[in-house]
Amino acid sequence: MGMQYTGRGQAGRLLASAFPQFRGRPDAVVLGLARGGVPVAAEAATALRLPWDVLPVCKLGVPGHEETAFGALAPANGAVVRVLNLDLVDRLLTIGVSRSALDVVESNERAELQRRAGAYPGPRLPVRGKTVIVVDDGMATGATMRAAVEAVRAAGAARVVVGVPVASLEAQTQMERLADAVFSLFIPGQFRAVGSYYRTFRQVRDDDVVRHLAARPA
Numbered sequence: 001m002g003m004q005y006t007g008r009g010q011a012g013r014l015l016a017s018a019f020p021q022f023r024g025r026p027d028a029v030v031l032g033l034a035r036g037g038v039p040v041a042a043e044a045a046t047a048l049r050l051p052w053d054v055l056p057v058c059k060l061g062v063p064g065h066e067e068t069a070f071g072a073l074a075p076a077n078g079a080v081v082r083v084l085n086l087d088l089v090d091r092l093l094t095i096g097v098s099r100s101a102l103d104v105v106e107s108n109e110r111a112e113l114q115r116r117a118g119a120y121p122g123p124r125l126p127v128r129g130k131t132v133i134v135v136d137d138g139m140a141t142g143a144t145m146r147a148a149v150e151a152v153r154a155a156g157a158a159r160v161v162v163g164v165p166v167a168s169l170e171a172q173t174q175m176e177r178l179a180d181a182v183f184s185l186f187i188p189g190q191f192r193a194v195g196s197y198y199r200t201f202r203q204v205r206d207d208d209v210v211r212h213l214a215a216r217p218a
Helices: 008-016 037-048 086-094 099-119 143-154 169-178 206-214
Strands: 028-034 052-056 058-062 065-076 079-084 131-135 159-166 181-186
Touching (some): 008 181, 037 052, 037 206, 052 099, 052 206, 065 086, 065 099, 065 143, 079 099, 079 143, 131 143, 169 181
Parallel strands (some): 028 131
Antiparallel strands (some): 058 065
16 A cells, blocks of 8 residues: 555645745745645644645536546636546546536536635635645645646746645646646555545545634734
């Protein structure tokens, strides 16, 4: 199996050790992808002595196989960044998944993205002109991270750095083309589900996100 983290908190602390060059920098901030990336980001930001915030994202899951993403959504400047894995979409259509079924998924996730954005206390941390470290608990297809990177760039970030405890080689390669730097602690030869690299990997809920946000230093 290889590396396995005790939980998202430990993974965040280990992740922080991968980029000590950002510790305490006034031009750097951390964003955790909601929801699973938030506990990782909170621990990493604490270790790096950086401010952090949440970035709501929603995966577009394949009908019947929701853990596999055919795309993702993220908010940016009052609009929504939408990314699609076009090769996967074409394969799904070829094997009989209807376009209308994919449209229903997107419609539902757009509503969920709006709900999440309103559920987390604001105001949001400004990122314009900053080095933004975007953190998640792992990257499988890379769809949600791609949407996040594009959203952060649209919001005016000067530099975008991706940090995750575990990534597939496919996602790592994709992110290296999109972000200014990518730090993945573990890239297994045969990638499994993100949760398989954690001993404890329970679902992160909205109230968990709110609790982490409330615990931030003033």
